[in-house]
Each structure stands twice: as C-alpha cells, then as structure tokens.
Amino acid sequence: MSDSVPPAPSAATASAVPTPSGAPPTIEVRDLRKTFYDESRGEVHAVDGISFACDRGEVFGLLGANGAGKTTTLRMLSTVLRPSGGSAWVMGHEVAAEPEAVRRSLGFYSASTALYPRLTARETLEFFARINRYPPERVPERVEELVERFGIGEYQHARVEKLSSGMKQKVSIARTIAHDPPVLIFDEPTVGLDVLNALEMVRVVRRLRDEGKTVLFSSHIMSEVEKLCDRIGIIHRGRLLALGTLEELRERTGRHYLEDVFVHYVTREEGVDVAELGATGELEAGA
C-alpha cells in the first residue's frame, strides 16, 4: 500500500520524541496513559505515561513481564483501545482523532487476533486486503503475491478451520500484511508456537524490516528481543524504564545479557533484590 514517509508534523503534533535517524517518526507515542476500572482493584493504571518513537525500517521491541502494559500500549496504537491520556501517532495520524487512517496504515498481529475459520486461506487474504483499502483492482494480484511469498498455494482453497497451526500462522501473517501497511505491530507473536514456527516468525519479521517496514514487537522472551530488535524499550507496571539499543542498555547498566539488563531496571524500580522478585513470581521473563 504505502511505505511512504509520514506527513510532516503540524504545529500541534510536532514531534517531541526524537528518532535515531532524525526523520519524522512512523510511530510516535507521547505520554500515553490508560486507566481501567477493576471491581476488586479499583482504578488500574495499565499504561502510565509512556513515550517513544520509531523509525522507518526499524524493529522496536517492547520488553516486559506479563501484565507490564505491553498489550494495552499496542492496543491503543492499533486503536482497539482509546487512550485515557497522552496521545500517539501512526504515520502522522493521531490514534483518537483518525482511527481509520491509523488502522489503514498498520497491520496488527497477536495471539488474540484469530482468523475466520469458515473462510478459505485465499478468501481470508482477499477480505483483509479489501477491508483495509488496498486498491480493489490490485487485490487479486496482491493475493497471488502473498500466496507465493508464504508458500500457501497448496492449501489456499482449504478452509482455515482445516489447517494445521503452522499453516494458520502463515495465513495469519499474510493477512496482517495483506494491505501492505508501512507499520506492523506484533504482540507476543511467538506465544503458543513450536520452535520451528517461532523461528519462522523471527525470519518474517527480519524480512519485513529489510523491506523498510516499521515493526513494533512485544515479547517477554529475552532471546527473541535480543536477536530481532534494533532498539528496546523496557516496560514495567505501565512505565517505560529504559529505552535504547542493546549496546546502549549494556553500557548504561554494565550488564552483558539482556536478562540481566532487564532485571537491573526492574529491581531498581521496585527497590527489591532479584531473589525477592523471584520469590514473588512477579516476573516471568523467560529466556
């Protein structure tokens, strides 16, 4: 669809969060907040003033334990949730003011975004390309391209409900990029996948980056983030504790392994030592 440069920010939306390249960001998040009401816990600040920006052709990793606020942040970016405060822009479109334009500019993939079981793989791709406003006359050509690229030709006419989980994963990634969006959001994409399929996912993300897409990637798996991400944001209790390349984070903390870097920031924030954290089981960051 478009890998174009985001529009120049207006005075009102002038970029406050710098990108590494200095170019206009494809994603900009400024003081983003989300508060929920919970029967037992009262008001819960799931996201509490997060700010960051992403460049074109960058894989940005959001690293955090379960319940840290990663998914809520990504849901606000994909306009599924409305921010309680602050704002965010995707390709220059503000998430609350222009939700449809935002959704046109991104592809969202997560374990909770399933496929329609009664459509065939081919119908699925066609549907998502059309509904995300890919030029109608070019939809058949785009579907062919995706079928070829993801090797789903053999089962393109089979209903999704009949496919294996590996096949479904391929169709699911293909539907995410069916409208060729410049920004892709992958929320814990390897959860529930076996080793081979998880590796395939990593390969896909790399390839998308090479094509110049911005990939916002969330995970609690250190090794994945280490391998894939150009920059990493460590998120904990809804707040961004650290942001930088792996090298920068290593330099700042004096730790080599990402796991140690992560624990360093979290323990500093909590004011507890590592042993205590392990005992409460609050962190489930796996290797």
Place this chain on the structure above:
Amino acid sequence: MLNRADVWTLYRRELRSAFRERTIVVNSILMPIFLYPVLLWVMFTAQTYIQGLNEGFTSRIALVDPVPADHASVLDSLRGREGVRLRGDPEEETPTGPPDILIESEALALLRSGAVDAVVGFRPPEGAGSTLPGNFRVQVRFDGTESRSERARDRVESVLAGYRDTWVQREAERLGMGVEDRVRFLVDVESVSTSREMGTMILGQMLSFFLIIMVALGCFVPSVDTTAGERERSTWETLMTVAASRASVVTAKYLYVATLGIAAGVLNVTAVFLSVGAVLRPLLQGSGEEITFSIPLAAVPVMLAGAVALALFFSAAMMLLASFARSFKDGQALVQPVYWLVFLPLLLGQQTDRTLTPAIASVPVANVSMMIRDAINGVFLWPLIAWTLVVTLATVALALTGARFALRFEDFLLGSFDGSFWRFVRDRISRRRRTDHTTEAGR
C-alpha cells in the same frame, strides 16, 4: 463514518461464513423450508390415523334394564350399529338371544374399571311424557375422562335418536299427521363462506403465525454467532483492527442478521403456502369439504413489509443481548427469552374474531401478526397498516438506540464487560461509576 463499500465487503464475508456453518443453514434455511410443512403433514396424518383407530374401536355397552316390550327393535338397532357390542352377546356370531342384564352397581363398577364403555338403562318416562302410551326414558352413563367411553355414548345416542325419529314418524302417520303438522318449522343452516374464503382463513391463521416465528428463529443463531461467536473464536479483536469504522462493522452485522431473518420468514411462508394444499386437501376432502388455498396479490407486499420490520426489530434486540456474552452458549441463553417472549403478543394477534384495531396496531409483534392475517383474508386497513409499521419501526429505533448507547462503552465493545445486561444498564444509566471503562469507543 459509514462506508458503503466496507459494509458490503463485511456483509458478504458474514454471509459467506454463515452459509458454511451447519447450525445457521439448518436453523435459518432448512428448518423454515421443511420443518413446518413436514410438521403439518405429520400432525394431520397422525390426527387422521388416530381418528381411524377410534373408529375401529368396538364400544362395549352394558344394559341394566331389559328393553321395553313395545320397543324390542331398539335392541336390533343397537346390535345393527357397527362398532357396538352388548355385553353378553357372542363376539363372532350374530346374537339372537337377549343380552345380559346387569345389576346397576355391578355395571357402574365395570364402567369405572374400563371393562365396559357405557351403561344403558331403560326407565319409565317422567313428567308430561309419562302420559304417552309406550313412552320410555333412556339413561346413558359414560366416563367423561375416557375418549373411548365418550365415543360409546355418541354411538348409543345416535342409534336411539334414529330409533326415536322413526317411532315418532310411525306414530304420527298412524294418527294421520303429516310432516308439516309434526314439524312446525325447520332450521336450515348454511355457511356463506366460499371455499376460497375458508382457505384464506386457514392460511391467515397459519402463515401469520409461522412467518413471525420463523423470522425470529432466522435471526436467532446468526445474532449469537456474529457477536458472542466472534468473541469465542477470537476473531472480534481481528475485526476491531481492520480499517473499516465501527459503524460499518456493526451495520454489516446487523444487515446480515436481518437478511437471514427475512430469508427464513419468506422461505417458510412460501414452503407452507405451496405445501398446505397438498397436505390439507386430501384430509378435508375426506370430511366432504372443498377448500381452495390462495392469497390476494396485494397481501404479498404487506407480508414482506411485516417480515422486514420484524427482522430489523429482532436483529437489533437479539444482537444487543448476545453482545453481552463471551461464548456462543452464553449468547444462546441470553437471547432465548426474546424468542419465547415473541409468543405472548403473537397469541394476542391470533384472535379469530377481529381485525386490526388501533389498540392491537400499537402492540409490537401482535400488530404485524394481525396485519398479515387481515391481508391474507383480503382486509386492508391502510391507516392501521401504516400505524403498525410506524410502531414496529419505532421499536427498531429504540433497540438501535440501546445498541448505540452500549457501543459507546469500550468494555462492552471489546467484550471485557463481565456482567449481565441488567447490571450494565443499572451501572451505566445510574452513572454510579465514572471511570475510564465508560470511555466512548464508538469509532
């Protein structure tokens, strides 16, 4: 903003998925076509069969008095009636001797135990009749809780009535009285309804009932499938991330549910109309009635308008309720009451002795039922038909307003609200909680 191209793409996707789901195809397409025609056939065939079985029963009659000497032929009349056997008569051969005369208490005990079906006593006449020579009174006792016993009573009564007529006629002739002297006036009964009118009356009753039930049934499964079903299959969030507006998504789903409701109603009415003649005509011919089944052409648009208005109402109400469920099963439980509630006004609209009135035209569902019945009977009260449609569309608007209100809330839209419909209404309308879960989300 509503985008027609998006609505069309989403609507086609919904329909395509629906036609591949067995539950939807069975409930919204196959059942409307086959269920009621088959049920009608089964019902009438069973009725005919039971009738035949009853006809085949032999009524066992016990006498507690001997037949009066002057009327010995009563005995022959009873014995001559097919399906009647007097106690004591041999089963295989023609009886010649007198039947058993039982003691009254013994005969009544046999009647209560079901060993005989009726007890007949020949008694002396009472009142003015006692002066007539040779007169007598017959007492027939039967068990009102047993259909077999009631049938025995009917048979004995018909035999005795026939005997009485013959006896009276014979006595009158002996006294030189003609029929005119004996019977001062005759009652001649004749129905002015034509066979066509009888047919439309039957059709009006049946089609107005089936159409409404089928529109509701047609909306039922799709409304649950497209809301709670999507959540259960985790496709709801996928849909929330597509570029189409929320308004387009909801409109496409609404139109899809209404389409299947209308389709179910129209298919069912067509199937019943085409099959009713084939099912009922042979049965009615057996009873000597000739009935023609037809519908005035002008009734077709009225029926269609009724089906569309009701489908829009049922779709909105059912989708709104099903949206509170997180699984298909929960959705069914939430929507089921709407389906059963339809029957109450429907029964009101099934009254046979009146046409559409301003009062009934103001009662949703009942008004459409009556409007359709009138139209099939060729009665078109246009101002009341218009009022019926206005009332039904007002209920649609009310249901849509409720849906629009609910869709403003993010937790409802995303399915994270964990409570019932009533709790939602109570919490949000009373505005007891003004936290972020009430964020407007309808975008």
